[in-house]
Amino acid sequence: MRKKVLLMGKSGSGKTSMRAIIFANYIPRDTRRLGATIEVNQTYFKFLGNLVLNLWDCGGQDHFMENYFTLQRENIFKNVEVMVYVFDVESLEIDKDIIYYQRCLESLAQHSPNAKIFVLIHKMDLIHDKYRDDTFNKRKEEISAFSKFLDVKCFKTSIWDETLYRAWSCIVQELVLNSSLLENSLNDFADVSEADEILLFEKTTLLIVSQSLRKENTDLKRFERISNIIKQFKINCNRFDTTFQSIEIKNGNLTVIIDVFTSNTYIMVIVTNPNITPALTIHNIKYAQKHFEHLETSQPQT
């Protein structure tokens, strides 16, 4: 199943860099050498067994933007599942940015009225820690004012920390087919293996596809942090011509197993019950693989 994702935003806001980090294994530093995107850069990314993300990275120069809203309007804005609009937090032309954003909303309303909209306030690392939350909230308010009656989710992001993973994990979770089915199965699995928490990551991007929580945890940022850490580790492994396979951590408080799960996912299982040995958890994971493999490749339930 193909799903179209529009990546829009002013020129230089960071769209291509994001795409490179999440989908193409770039490390943040390497995005420095990326060139400007000429018009639309279309790529296809196979996500899980049954989903292909069709990413439309749209160059943000004025000339192109004008084109998208006029001659190319239908071509660009039709059949869109998700639009990700990127605002550069340091932009000096906020009004102009908002106008472009509005025009995108109009065009979407016309051609893909059911599209989900995500707004990323990007390059947050350039704002001092102290002011980050305030700046973000202010921007969020402004944008919400212009997106009335629409379900718009805002995130603050930066390529230099885990916030990028948080935003994109949410985005892909919107697109994953059978997500409720997946979540239910994960919950069942968690119950059976007496795990505190289970996370399912997509293999290449390390974005979180699904999760199951049996026990409360106060650190809300832990998901994206884990994505980020494992992704970096994976890239480093690739550099040395090896592939990341699994991680096993055991200390007095818990056991964490991260392993290859299905052909498209990694699984992370956290167990605090001292009676359950790592070997047992690994065993459980192996037995669960088949079921989830099947889930992934099955057709969507309409």
Added chain:
Amino acid sequence: MNEDYQVSDHGNNTDEKILALMFCEFDIEEGPKIKYQKPYDVINKVIFESISPYIIPKLQLKNKIITVTVGKYKICGFPICIEQIKYKRNIYIFNICFIFDKDTNICSYEAVVKKLACDLRTLEVESEFLSNDQLQIHLPKILEQIQRDLNKTGECIIHKIANLEHSAIFLKLIINHSDPQLVQSCDVPVFIRNHEEFEIDEWDLTTQKIVSAINGFKTVSLIANETNIESSVAKEAIQNLLYLGIVSLVPIIQFSSMFITTPQIANFYSNYELQMDAVRFVQLDKEREPPIFYDIFKILNMFNHGFMVKNVNELGSPHEKNIDLKKLILFGLIKRLLRKINKYPISLDDASLTNGTELSSEINLPGDCSYDKLCSQNRISIKKIEETLDKLPNVIVCIK
């Protein structure tokens, strides 16, 4: 050089083929835009919007000649992308486009477009000529000059740009010719352009010598002999002159030669200018009255199968009519009003004969070798050939 032996060819001037030159670049904020159009704005914003993907294209199309025809214009460009970290967004993209009328044949311009693009690329890499605003302002003037000079003379030389070192640009339009025909020893070169137009002194010595020997009646082998130049070298030099359109090749004209009129003769009848050319060219004696077209036409039409030049001379009395017959034939050949009738001996035997005549050693007569060719190859006269061939059995002669 004796201009009597040169038939003029009405060449065509370079019209104002290049309508304008356009410099486009990729602006970091605005995207693709036209920076300058010289001498005047041809492409407006609306047209540019529709063609900009071909002017400032995706990187896969860089360094290629891309020609777009839109409306009544044809635009030929060579997009250049320079990827370097020093640029904002790590890239600098530009395109120098030549704008023509949509029906213009632009084959010969493509090389110039490419060269100019590469020259500017070098200037940019070495001195930031284009990306630096202070230096870029010199560009419009240069574009104007290029458009003007190339249209006027087909050449453009700019010695120094904006006081930058080693910034000369040399452009020249090369008219594409098709491959020239092979030059044979029995061919006769004749001038069809006024060679005084060309600076002969600048040419190589071989060509200079050969040029001095060409008179419209001497064969290549004779010229080579006279000038003491090796036959293959002489042929090459003449082939070069052929390629440049300075000479044309015609067959030998002898008293025993036979010619015949072509269908173009009808055109001659109605083309006044051509007739005047003929009168001027074939006039035998400057003192006497010039010949009249009627006589010229009449004599030309006497050429037919079975009539040798000798016969026509007797029958038509060109001398009385103040017509130089040889020149008349030459005129006819160059203007395609006459063609020569050749005789091709064909051997019906498979194996070589052993008759002991001089010819028999090379007795391969497949039929593509005319008498003329045989003559010049073996350096014997036609008469001798005929005598020899008469003696050989199983040889037929094809006349066409």
